Amino acid sequence: MTKNSAPRMPIDPECCPAPGDTENINSPNLKAENFQQNESMNKDKPRIGVYVCMCGSNIAGTVNVPKVVEAVSHMPNVVVARYNKYTCSGPGQQSIQEDIKANKLNRVVVSACSPRMHERTWRAMLTNAGVNPYLLEVANLREHVSWIHSAGEMTTRKAVDLVAAAIERVALHDPLFPQRVPVTKAAMVVGGGIAGIQASLDLAQAGVPVYLVEREPSIGGHMAQLDKTFPTLDCSACILTPKMVDVASHPNITLLSNSEVEKLDGFIGNFQVTVRRKARYVDVDACTACNDCVKVCPVQIPSEFENGMAERTAIYRPFAQAVPNAFAIDKRGEAPCKAACPAGIHVQGFVALIAEGRFKEAYDLIQKDMPFPGICGRVCHHPCETECRRAEKDQPVAIEFLKRYAADWAFTHPEEFVENTAVYNLKGDDLAGKKIAIIGSGPVGLTVARDLAANSAECEIFEALPVAGGMMNVGIPGHRLPKQILEKEINDIVSLPGIKLHLSTPVSLAPEVNASAMTLERLRQDFDAVFVGIGAHLGSRMGIPGEDLEGVYSGIEFLRQVNFSHLNVDLGSQPKVGKRVAVVGGGNVAIDAAMTARRLGAEEVSIIYRRTRDEMPAHDWEIEEAADEGIKFIFLANPLEVIADQGSVSAIKCQRMRLGAPDSSGRRRPEPIEGDTVTLPMDTVIMSIGQKLDAESIEINQGSKGWIAVDPQTFQTSERDVFAAGDAVTGPVSIVEVVGTGHQAAESIRRFLCGQELLAGLKQGKTTKETPGYYEPAAWDRTPRQEISFREAADRNDFDEIYLGFTEDQAVAEAKRCLSCAACSECLACVDACGVGAIDHTAVDTFEQIDVGAIIIASGFDVWDPTPMLEYGYGVYPEVYTGIEIERLSNASGPTEGNIVMRNGEKPERVAILHCVGSRDEHHQPYCSRICCMYSLKLAHLIREKTSAEVVEFYMDIRSFGKGYEEFYERVQHEGVVFVRGRGAQVLPQDDQLVVYAEDTDLGQPVRLPVDMVILATGVVPSKGADELAHKLHVTRDINGFFLEAHPKLRPVDSNTDGIYLAGTCQAPRDIPDTVTHASAAAAQALGLLSQPYVEVVPTIAEVDELNCVGCSLCVEVCPYGAPTLAENRGRLVSKINEALCKGCGLCVAGCRGKAIALRGFTDNQLLSQIETLLQFSMDER
Amino acid sequence: MSESFEPKIVGFLCNWCSYAGADLAGTSRMSYPQNVRIIRVPCSGRVDPLFVVKTLIDGADGVMVLGCHPGDCHYQQGNYIAQRRYSIMHRLLEFSGLETDRLFVDWVSASEGKKFSEVVTSFTEKVRNIGPNPLRKKAESGIDVLEEVSS
Amino acid sequence: MKVISQEQLNLWLADLLKQTVVVAPIEKHGKIQYQEINSISQIVWDFTRPELPPRNWVIPMTEPILFIEQGPTTVLKQPDLPHEKILFGLRPCDSRSFKVLDALFWDKEPADPQYARHRQALTLIGLACPEMWDSCFCTVVGGAPDDTEGLDILLTRIDDGFAVQAITEKGQALVSGLDLLQWSGVPADPSEARGLPKLHESAEWAAVFKDVFWKELSHACLSCRVCSFVCPTCRCYDVRDEVIAICPNGKVYERLRAWDTCTSMGYRRIAGGHNPRETQVKRLKNRFYCKFMYYPEDFGVLGCVGCGRCIDACPAGIDILEVVEKVDLKLAQAQI
């Protein structure tokens, strides 16, 4: 030990003697063997030394220290009791060490400052004196007594109680021996701003592997946004980018951009960090940063890097010098429209393409998932529009009509589609050589055929009718769906290579093999798999008298006959429609039948429905179309009998109904009104009350309602090689839903034929997404939804289409109404544009566990948003800017290429800079943000330099404390910048200008200054997400939300979790030089830890008394670290603690009912003796 | 209630937040009444609610248990479980005849020195108003008992 | 035989109450208990037997038996002398229990000082039972509903008052001042000749010690302490020093004695954790052997007075009389 060497233990200068008075104290060196010779001594009867520190006058000024010593000096086991001026000082410690030797002390009570301050100091001292360091108790007489109470009896009494309790408690201490755990020689730096960059480089330079985690796609942080840096005015990018490149190229640094810390386990020297690698959708290594993707991206959203003053595309690179120099796609979950679409159409994508007039691409995109764009664009029930978020603002985007527009455009521009549009969709050749039979050519059969053919399968479609298209063709009348569109879209599919269509070829599903007919059995022999998509072509019957009469049709049969006649198919005769037609039912088929009957010449068409309009399952818009055409509705009536007159229909007798209680579908159940019937004269009756499977007995299993039974996820039937989907499985549903099930069935068939697991990776039902952070535009244009033009009801007497579609202008205008909810529209244009195939829109977040020994938090700051300070009008008056916005304007790579101009492009003539916006303000941030004065001076200089405008700074105090700062202030003053001492009170507009109102406190006068531009010098706040990060890393934050250092003066880079350090502005506002210094300091602290071979783990951990443990497993349940487990001991299960995992929180100890777990150093007996003494200690001698 | 009644209060403070908060109150010289005696524990989850019962029976007039704010626990979940334990114990003690205000459980962070001094002040005042603890087993100091038996 | 009218008795008791502490059966919390009274009107006259035995008055449930003042020289202090007390209305079985306790604590040297101090301060006035109640079996263990054993005075209810028997000199002296009428009648014998089992001599019990029936009996035992705590003759206790004050020069302890029992689990555990009576059967059997074998052999009196409290109180329905009967049966079987 040498005199006058600097102390190694940190000592609070506020209360401690000058360093010269202190002695060198060795740092703790706790080894069990050090205590071997003293083991017996430690276990002997307690011999306690009590030391009450006066702490100069810090304690002694308030507490009667001699009286405290006197009061406890005769307590049992107390051998020595003394007071000294500074117990933490060298002489103070030495006197204790001498006492230990002279009086064979084996326990020590120090009554001084908080144990959080010097407990380590005393422990080290005990170690040096050969006493186990855990045989120490510290009574806190300073922070908890002398500093908060005034001198007096009560205060001294409190001190006595605390010391006496510490004496009673220390007698129960046992020697403890910390475990040693090796240190993982790697570090993680969280945050890639200048602090994180500096810390990473320092650590890497010293040979430590570093993982730099940055949540944005590029490192650089706020410094990358700056133009010049004060006071030297060197270009920010010029000094930062070389360092960024160093990070990228340093062999010891692993850069994890676009990543966030998800979870932290472990402890100092042995952390396990789980990092979420957010999906970037662009392969960083493959991306050449060529910018081709940006050219095709249809989405424009404000650039964060430019503070919203410029736009960027959804696939982007934050700035040109980004590191890693690769693009990323900004996705905010799945757009609600796409999520709602049963067929999975990339809705936002095709809408975005239409908005840019890229109709061919739009059509191709729709085509990927929807084989019938034109059909679906006309008859879809469009759940996408129901979910459209634009509806929350005004009306949903007209997605269905936009889809129709794209399809119609494709129909009218065949030259753009030289090759069959569906062919490009080729996915692979998995199924080359496989043969699949498809029964039914409806939408589901065609979808399955197309999907399988795209995988090079050979598909043969067997259609019972003489026309293809199923219900699309024979169930939907022409005024809703023109035949030429149908023809094109069906033809697009059946003309694909690998698809063969057999019309008029019915297949019997009956189990009996009928030699003459084509049967399922035979198809199964000839094909590798069979798909059944036979739809629901049989109309249900009511079972009332007169249903068999001539002039009574089922709705579905009626429509089919009419469609046949339009298709020139000779199958039965055109239905005859009388003057008065009754259509029974409330669904879409009923509406179609009614409107068709009218077109066939009926004079009076009535829809009879047993409930009311509110309960009608038909779509609202269809009901309205029908009403417009004069169709009558007779509600609350239920047919009882169709009455004939001479063999043909003459009337229908109906039961009047009323609505009763809701049934299982939630609709109110109709109940007959007894005795109330009505007879309506009718010539034709069309029964449209439901559809059934058109097959009686079939080979595969049927479900409860007669539909084909399939596995709801795989669509496999009871026979392994037979799959089914569509209406035949689900009952009648919309085309888009049928297509969706077709895709799934086709995928199952593909997997079946490839011998893959059918269920693997399938979504279990509809996945409920976590609330996605949809893109919220700051403003949205108020264009209303485009109205589609249609033919007037009076003209609609033929089977020509009712709706006429959008014009090109309408389509583009309507598409521009899209709010781009998911940011990236998933138009997939970038995929095609990318020459190196770096883009994968299906990427998902991945998780990586990284083991490190130390962590440095460098999560930085956010610029405060001054919108809440309404008096300054930020966000209201365009010429009010924040400092960082002017940085971008001034920056040569910024939106104005370095010209500081107003929004109108002209240079300002007078600019006001308001200081301390939101800082030093009890309503916002009470603290000084430290950087604003200096950057305001810098901006003033730049504005003077670039525009010669007059610059007036409204300030409270100028804080120019750093090296060269005051000189810079001087310089700016000489450059003619005007300084007004006084806080800006208000900014108001006046005649194309803004007027700043303030008080000049030097003159004591109000100031009113018209200016062209106002710059708000906003301060800094903790970065968004700092709270979450603090929770994940278990570190605490101060009252303002900055991370809290372990000691404000002596441990400014340690967090209060061992092994986690703080760098830069995450801890407090600071400028670049200070940030870099702080970061290097943090790196040095981390290096100190990482250069040790091991760390010692606290020995104050839980211990099980296995004899008394009943094995109830409570401890196992409550432990956050999984330290206790149940293990067998003498034939029963008892708890055992894994010492390496236990952190000593005592949660299990407090929970253990039988008190079979103890927390070393905090045993029940120790706490009980402390409680007892605190409450019962008497100062009176007996 | 005599004017001179000085309640005895014991506070169990978690080392990481509340004890540091109390230290901060000291460092910031934010004064509060002398009645509280602080016991440092690793976590509010260490403080078996039975300590509260025992402390009251041993003669305390009020007991405070302070821990980290929810989500800030140094040990991840200690304060959450403590919260559940005390929600039950507090109601049980009330039901057994204890005045509600004799037990105070709250969250004080390391930066809330001001809050600490405020809660101690207001709690002391409350307990002073309720008066001495009726559950207390032993007399104010053991000496009184001795005098009784030897007289 | 002398008689005393109820009125006269009340006056006498009121007079005694002025001079000394009187303990008598009163109703508290719906239970009959021997408690200190402050008015004659509190006394309950018609009762079977109090729920708790009177031994609380010689071995209180909890009592400091010594004070220890730690310091440079340790000072020991005895608690105060107990006050003189009259225990009035004791049932003969309960009075008999004092003889049982005396045998251990008082009769043989060294006497238990604290017990002796309590015992010396007591005068016992009994109240004969008018009948034998359901669970009573005093006659099996050598007692009787009108037994005078242990009493200073026995009162027996007759038509219009109480027959007074002064048993001891202390009793004689107490009633000597009273103007009592002579009565020539004889109180009815309340003993019942119902089929109570025969109690075997202590030596014979050894023969059934290993019988399996003990194990069967113990299945239901909950290892609680009810039977012992209601027993007038159970006298096991635990002693612990507890801090009552922490003074600058040392702590003050009181040495507490509190009831304990052999039926509870930790009773026989010794340092190091070993427990020779770890199983329920061993503990339960000990209770009966203590009453009927160990105690008579060591101290010459039966350890049971036949009050039947444990029969009524046992939550598991363990019946001491059934045990006696079972032993009789087993011994009879063994002879055949």
Added chain:
Amino acid sequence: MTFIEDQIRQTARKYLENDEVSCVIGYERDTRGRSRPVFIESVDQVDRLVWGPDCNLNLASYLHERKHSPGKDQPIPKTAVVLRPCDTRAINLLINEQQVARENVRIIGVTCEGSEINGSLRVDCEFCQERVPPLYDDLILTELPVEVPESADPYADINEMDQWTPEERLAFWTSEFDRCIRCYACRQACPGCYCFECVAEKLDPHWVSIALEVPEKMFFHVMRAYHLAGRCVGCGACEAVCPMDIPLGKLNRKVAKEILELFDYRTGDSIETHPPLVCFNPNERLNL
């Protein structure tokens, strides 16, 4: 022999005859006509089994004596127990706490008409809606369907006490605990109290004085209620065995009521649910 007794005996016979269990725990009548627990180990003894409203213990408590192997290489005995609905909830608790393995227990669950303590219906039974055990292997039916009482506030008595002043409550409990003799019958009869050594008797750590005075008794009862928080099944065995008729159930019912209100939890619903004091919900902020 009643309808219920006949079924209990038949079930016991079945188990013993098939050697499925080594013992059936039920009730018998003693010579004085009172019910008491009985351990039937052979078929010829099954006719001792009885049932009645005074069968008010929780026989699941006896499983603690039978949960370990009786000796080296001997299997853990299998036991059938006659249980009321509330009693069976204790089985779920004990399985959750790793005390009892389901395969070692056969539950003879009795459809419950309510049980009595000292001849009057238990408070819990007055409002009990659960007449059929939630868990059983054999369901013992009553001759007539059990009438489930009108659902009323089962905690009316507790709510009333909550309205009292603290002084009144303290006076009430002081008077009740005054006569407690700390015999621990309540604890011993409780299926949830199964520590090797209760804190009330432990020397190290030394929490409670041996003194039989009100503060010690209060500590003991408050501790027991707290330790049973979220674990008490409300079987009332503690009250049934108390020789001093202390209304101990009130403490447990108070806690059960709070647990239900705070955590929507009832003990013993299933073996998976942990008592609420063992787990937490990070989003909850309780009124402390």
